Amino acid sequence: MIKLYDGGAYLVNGAEIIEDNADAQKIIAQRTGSAVSREEAAKATIAYDILESHNVSGNMEKLQIKFDKLTSHDITFVGIIQTARASGLEKFPIPYVLTNCHNSLCAVGGTINEDDHMFGLSCAKKYGGVYVPPHQAVIHQFAREMLAGGGKMILGSDSHTRYGALGTMAMGEGGPELVKQLLCKTYDINMPKVVGVYLTGKPVTGVGPQDVALAIIGAVFANGYVNNKVMEFVGPGVANLSADFRIGIDVMTTETTCLSSIWKTDDTIKEFYEIHERPEDYKELQPGSVAYYDGMIYVDLSEIRPMIAMPFHPSNTYTIEELNANLDDILADVEKRALVSLDGAVDFKLRDKVRDGRLYVDQGIIAGCAGGGFENICAAADILKGASIGADEFTLSIYPASTPIYMELAKNGRLADLMATGAIVKTAFCGPCFGAGDTPANNAFSIRHSTRNFPNREGSKLQSGQISSVALMDARSIAATAANKGYLTAATDVDAHFTNPKYFFDSTIYKNRVFDSKGVADPSVEIKFGPNIKDWPAMPQLTQNLVLQVVSEIHDPVTTTDELIPSGETSSYRSNPLGLAEFTLSRKDPAYVGRAKEIQKVEKAREAGECIGEAFPEICKVMQKIKETFPDTCKKNTGFGSTIFAVKPGDGSAREQAASCQKVLGGWANIANSYATKRYRSNLINWGMLPFLIDEGELPFKNGDYLFIPDIREAVENKATEVEAFVVGDTMKEFTLKLGEMTDDERTIILDGCLINYYRR
Template sequence: MIQLSKGGAYLINGNEVIEDGADIAAILKSKLGENVPSKKEAAKNTLAYEILEKHNTSGSMDKLKVKFDKLTSHDITFVGIIQTARASGLEKFPIPYVLTNCHNSLCAVGGTINEDDHMFGLTCAKKYGGIYVPPHQAVIHQFAREMLAGGGKMILGSDSHTRYGALGTMAMGEGGPELVKQLLDKTYDINMPGVVGVYMTGEPMKGVGPQDVALAIIGEVFGNGYVKNKVMEFVGPGISNLSADFRIGIDVMTTETTCLSSIWKTDDKIKEFYDIHGRSADFKELNPGNVTYYDGMIYVNLSEIKPMIAMPFHPSNTYTIEELNANLLDILDECEKKALVSLGGQVEYSLKDKVRNGKLYVEQGIIAGCAGGGFENICAAADILRNKSIGNDEFTLSVYPASTPIYMELARNGDLADLLGTGAIVKTAFCGPCFGAGDTPANNAFSIRHSTRNFPNREGSKLQNGQISSVALMDARSIAATAANKGFLTSATDIDVEYKNPKYFFDKSIYENRVFDSKGIPDPDVEIQFGPNIKDWPEMSALTDNLVLKVVAEIHDPVTTTDELIPSGETSSYRSNPLGLAEYTLSRKDPGYVGRAKEVHVAEKARIAGESPEEAFPEIKSIMDKIKASYPDINNTNIGIGSAIFAVKPGDGSAREQAASCQKVLGGWANIANDYATKRYRSNLINWGMLPFLVKAGELPFKKGDYLFVPGIKEAVKNKNDSIRAFVVGDTLKEFELKLGELTDDERKIILEGCLINFYRENN
């Protein structure tokens, strides 16, 4: 189904791939004559290069300084972003900024907290000149597709699934501080990313949907890092066989490959999408050059893709449904063993007890959000379920259209009635099932979902309370087939159905009647409405000359997700309260972390106040005595005291900045890792003034509870030192090496100032 090139590859005239090899020059010469461009020149013919060049302000295509066309955030990120920007000097939104309300839509959670956040967003949209989308109108990415995307444009969003490449828009999901930079008229600074082609051929078989294609790709490229921090560029003749909705459904899942962004060639089907949404002028035809060079090539034969399932607890844990059903007990046993790593043995976990009469039984189906809630997905599910019943046993089915216009059209064409008639529930636009705040199944239940992620706790369970359920990812079509089979796992290709493929009609009046659009005109006289849970960021200290760090958490999982660093779900109500939210940091991975970090932070607070850290936190006295014995110039004015965590590879998953900021407000100064799973998590650390240290894999000289001494760290950051001297403080000072990796000049300044807020406050 999926194959990967071993090296780079040329794409000739959009339909012929020639991989690097010893005879590449001769092959190209035979096809192109004497006019064969170099790899460097041919790489400029990618769609990614063209778009990035138009948005780059640095003058160098090696070191990019990007300005985006539009910004978008939802209600568990926009409060913190705007609060940070306000503290840094925000006067108005310089470009269109859309504030959607699709995550904290359940306003009964946390009392008035969520609706207070919504009113904060509305008044900020008025004051600073933004766009406000009320709860239940649309999930963030569907509104962006319908109303924001444009050919050749760039959008930055504070959600990791900010992906509109199928519409010709290069979009990126980052932590909130990167949006703050854009709001303050600054830039997004990155090295020119690699570009990997995704060459599509063939046509999907009946019953195969976009999630099947996406999962097949993720399963092949996540583990080996094939596209990590690169741009995925979709090309090839197979694209013409995919509808706009189908392409969108694949595209949104590219986030799970750990790529930086995505972009697709566009054609008349994408033009039709813009026409339907009344935005014909925003379409732009995009095609790679006649001779284009890619850093790698992913071959996708759409005709060979079969219905897929990503078993718990990662989108890359993929099998065909056919394979799973044929080897059921063996695969379930393998998944249970993997779960021991993900769950840390905190609860008993079993999947084999889901087998009934040789078939896998699931208790819940969900079709939702930016991945599953599209018009074509839901219509296909309705076709499969028409005149059937989901039964009256444990199995339930919930469907969440991604926007009210989609919901309206489902009502008009009759598919809504067909779904409701089966016993399914159709709800309003809401992202809750994707991050653990909606449709939580029973303990030990198994849920199949057309959504974006299936990390532990994404379904709402709490390990610390002994609760565990699990999620597998599937396409809406196979979820509907399973529902038609009363909860027994069934592939959509195993049923006989006629798909109606109804035409979509977009009703723009829904948004015209309800969405607030300032048209970019701010009203500075508007007073921002605050709620009691909306708190300012606490003061954060600049980096000191030297640091002493206590390692307060040690995580040896192969990958640590942002959900494990700061949980999603019910904690989302506290995203507007930095200190309140920080109480949940690592709560599902290391419940003792917060207490240990707070103990160390007491010493730093005393030091800043001019008091004795040793009296505030007696444990530190012997550590300081040992350090001063070798470094007598150390005193309470030139050494900071903080905490650090070690994780093998932290930061997979969400763009949420709070995965870093919660550590910071608890006194965290650093992460130490063998590698960082995503650029966005490393950027979040830096923007909150935390040091993204690296140590070599397999060479961990310290353990949880140890103190580390990093002398001269301030000068090392200033001087761009590649290697950082550090010591484990024991009976002696045992030296080891830390690295910081590449940092831009601004990133170094942010770390030196202590966080992005301090950096802008100082520079403004």
């Protein structure tokens, strides 16, 4: 059972929830002997304590955070380091770990990805970082094993940067936020609200961490209950979960759109650090005797049953029992929703997967930071022991999250047990989470213990008329399905003996293969550049006025970063801004790039001092109409570019390229009803793009229209919260754009044109 409290709540002595109402203080006084104000109780959360210890602003309402460590992977660290180099980087000021778990597969006919790896290794040597070679560990497992520490904060350039179960408050952000830390600047946010997640009870046999995570995501995503807030896991149920189980829930909190997560810690987490040869990094974390939370999620673990998140979102959740009992109705609903997600580009069907009244699955994957943990794989091995996955379409692939886990599976025999069933066990790789490797056949249905099931996350490509789809499940139920040769089965419906073997961590492979500078930079090292590693193009400052053409209009309820810039097929171009930009919105609006380039020609002509009418004759009519009302408008004080409208863009990955690719193509702004995540809005700002807001239901323009925004530079300088804008047509139709709250630094970044210009200046 999951219950969401309507308002705030107090947690007394870590065990009793008291709703924030007129009687709250009286009840608290009865329990503790004295009343505690809401303001004081809010300071008693674990989150507040950690944020306070890392805040350098002196003001807990306006935080300026300095992190303890940074981590990135090989589709983000090249752009981050290139940006930091262009901004004056001389040395990594704090530990910075460069992992290689996304671009692990080198391109056929070239070495594009391996060039990125060599770039990373040379930069780790030159600037004093840590380099983890491909196939050694996925980014988050290495961080758990080697970086996390009680009471610490880690910033990563991957959205699933979550180490709260280990007592580390971690956040996933776009690359420019890591650049700020590399340049000794701060992460600036308002004090976030903190929502308690009160766990009670104990999971029944067969229920795993993904089941609990999906149940929570299904309860809080659509209503935004934890959006941009910190989730703090408390309550007696925490003690009934192993470290791996807690980690498996924690990593999926990203899919709730929360800002970060933190858990209370105990002897179970202390043992985790001891096993990983870092006992000094353990710290006991508990909320104060009376702690106030801005919301409360009550979770009875004993009531959770095996879950499935159907395509195309982790919040599209059902119990497996419910799905099997209502197959036709639920599958029909998924197909209906797919018409929106896929824009009707392909004929997506799931009901044809029903065979003799049961749902047949084509593929199972257990992988990455969510599924590739030791306990998940051992549980799957226990369920599959002595079974066979069969010789039909169904396949099963398993990716341990790190080489130490792989080594222990080999030593304790589970690796052999799994391979004997017909399963394939592969090296640490994030591919199944973002659409690289293990792409199913057209129209195939894959069940995965991974992080996301957005369209194309399994590697299919709509532009080629291909579609396959992913449902998220726990490793235990995936194994149960595999034991039944592809027919969907909940782990609670199989008779398995779970052996729960003890984990023994062996750091030898890291000592032998991971380059660790120990924080010592070597300026004499030459950075290795491959031909696909390109510098960022020059980006102009914000002009006094803007003429923007709307070049894409998206009305989906939520637009993911995968739709703004695809994941899998673009991986080899993440170090090439111009090459990568060619893929922008290619899944959602293939005409976008061409439209954006056309209006960008005008800006390039303006910057070169050329006649803009020759570049784009239509713009002359637009300027003539503008001059009727604003006669001082000219190409010297007016910039030209593109914008997109999306209802709620930015759900999903932290990848900065969702914004930077628009900027490279001449984008100056996004217009939205709201932004799905704080990190996407930050990415827009860091790339000099205006994060405009417009009221829901109000859309005075359409795709292809020209918008004029007078005196926008002055408005940003003067901290205006909204600006007047005009749709330029036969008339000048006025409407209002909101800017929302921005820090002084964020406004200056927009004025300068991007973060690189800001630091150069």
